[in-house]
Amino acid sequence: MAEACGRRGRMALSRGLRCCQRVLGWAPVLVLALVALWSYYAYVVELCLVTLTSSAEKVAYLTIFHVIFVFFVWTYWKSVFTPPQQPDKKYLMSYADKVRYENEERPEAQRQILLEMARKLPVYTRTGNGAIRFCDRCQLIKPDRCHHCSVCAMCVLKMDHHCPWVNNCIGFSNYKFFLLFLAYSLLYCMYIAATVFKYFIKFWTGELTNGRSKFHVLFLLFLAIMFFISLLFLFGYHCWLVSQNRSTLEAFSAPVFQSGPDKHGFNLGFVKNLQQVFGEERSLWLLPVFSSQGDGHFFSMRTFSEARNPLLANEDQWEDNGMEDDGHGCYQDSSLAIEMET
Numbered sequence: 001m002a003e004a005c006g007r008r009g010r011m012a013l014s015r016g017l018r019c020c021q022r023v024l025g026w027a028p029v030l031v032l033a034l035v036a037l038w039s040y041y042a043y044v045v046e047l048c049l050v051t052l053t054s055s056a057e058k059v060a061y062l063t064i065f066h067v068i069f070v071f072f073v074w075t076y077w078k079s080v081f082t083p084p085q086q087p088d089k090k091y092l093m094s095y096a097d098k099v100r101y102e103n104e105e106r107p108e109a110q111r112q113i114l115l116e117m118a119r120k121l122p123v124y125t126r127t128g129n130g131a132i133r134f135c136d137r138c139q140l141i142k143p144d145r146c147h148h149c150s151v152c153a154m155c156v157l158k159m160d161h162h163c164p165w166v167n168n169c170i171g172f173s174n175y176k177f178f179l180l181f182l183a184y185s186l187l188y189c190m191y192i193a194a195t196v197f198k199y200f201i202k203f204w205t206g207e208l209t210n211g212r213s214k215f216h217v218l219f220l221l222f223l224a225i226m227f228f229i230s231l232l233f234l235f236g237y238h239c240w241l242v243s244q245n246r247s248t249l250e251a252f253s254a255p256v257f258q259s260g261p262d263k264h265g266f267n268l269g270f271v272k273n274l275q276q277v278f279g280e281e282r283s284l285w286l287l288p289v290f291s292s293q294g295d296g297h298f299f300s301m302r303t304f305s306e307a308r309n310p311l312l313a314n315e316d317q318w319e320d321n322g323m324e325d326d327g328h329g330c331y332q333d334s335s336l337a338i339e340m341e342t
Contacts, residue, residue: 025151025167029080032165036076039220040069043192046216051199051208061195068191071288072184078177078288079166084149084156085173085296091121091140098139117141122298125265126256143297145172145266147249157296160247172296176277177288179242182235189228196221245273257301267302276300 043065052058093101101113114132118141125144127133133142138155142148147159149169158172170178200221201207203214241251245266254263267273276299278284279291 021151025164028165029167032076035223036073039192039223042216042220043196046213047196047199047220050213051210051217064191065195068184068188072181072188075177075181075184075288076166079163079170079174079181080168082168082174082177084152084154084159084169084171086154087138087140087143087146087157088297091143091297093117093139093141114141124257124301126258128256128261130256144299145247145250145255146296158247158299159249160241161249172292173290176290176292179235179238179277180286180288182231182238186228186231186235189224189231193221193224193228196224242277243270243273245276262302265302266299268300272300 044062048058048061048065052061097113097117101110104110104113111131114134118132121141121143123132123141123144125133133146134140135142135148135155137148137153140155142155143157145158146155148155149159149162151162152169154169156169156171158175160170160175160178162169163178166178166181168174196217199208199217203210203217208214241248244264245268246263250263250266254261255265256262257265268276276293279293281291284291
């Protein structure tokens with residue numbers, strides 16, 4: 001009886017801690033939102049409406065500012081509220097396989113059960129010791145580039161990292177939005193710094209004396225430069241990752257194929273790497289609308305030899321007779337979807 005009460009108490013404590021974690025997770029988002037709102041007030045009211053005297057300058061400054069601000073807020077909203085995509089149900093362990101797996105005590109037999117499951121799935125990457133990548137918590141075979149996020153408590157397709165500043169896991173479904181958010185944040189900070197600098201000098205030299213506006217303009221320039229410098233390094237790093245077709249996790253630990261670890265395993269060349277994230281329709285590249293290639297479960301690989309998988313000898317066992325959705329409502333033979341670099 002006491003043991004059962006203790007177990008219930010621990011479960012209640014665990015639920016309470018998870019609830020607190022979820023609430024506190026929104027604190028960085030709230031801080032960024034408040035900073036963005038204050039920067040809007042400081043720029044629009046204190047600089048443009050109070051400090052500027054030229055009507056033409058006011059109109060030009062406000063028009064360009066609001067265009068950039070809309071994209072800045074839009075991309076941040078999409079980064080925060082686009083849920084990470086989880087693997088399809090066909091990657092989940094069936095009830096029968098789950099019973100077999102849990103009742104089996106021999107590691108070799110458990111690996112054989114996972115091998116049997118993987119024969120029906122287009123999976124090519126492995127663990128460090130060559131085993132099938134399996135998530136014990138989600139009870140599923142991990143698709144290529146999929147990882148379990150301990151904060152979100154789920155497996156995320158093409159997981160890059162969990163970002164506290166958006167309180168979300170960055171992966172296949174929202175990586176483009178995250179990149180655009182970094183880009184428009186840089187543009188936002190750069191525009192503010194460039195247009196505020198002249199009036200910063202005037203306040204500093206005493207040419208302008210409005211005390212309240214002086215504080216806002218000086219602090220606005222300081223924050224814009226500080227955020228610009230910090231975001232520049234982060235954006236540059238992710239641009240490099242995109243050019244190499246790697247995620248943050250893959251940059252620290254290279255994906256393992258049949259032939260062993262290969263950090264260039266998904267590198268298809270600069271243009272195709274860009275297209276995997278932004279899509280082939282270039283008119284959509286700068287808009288926060290989803291246009292990434294595929295469905296997040298299968299990714300083209302650098303060479304066909306690295307993608308060969310003995311488990312897939314019986315491709316007719318794949319669901320839908322070896323045909324899978326390419327993410328655009330079309331179906332293709334997965335064995336032919338692997339592109340060779342020429």
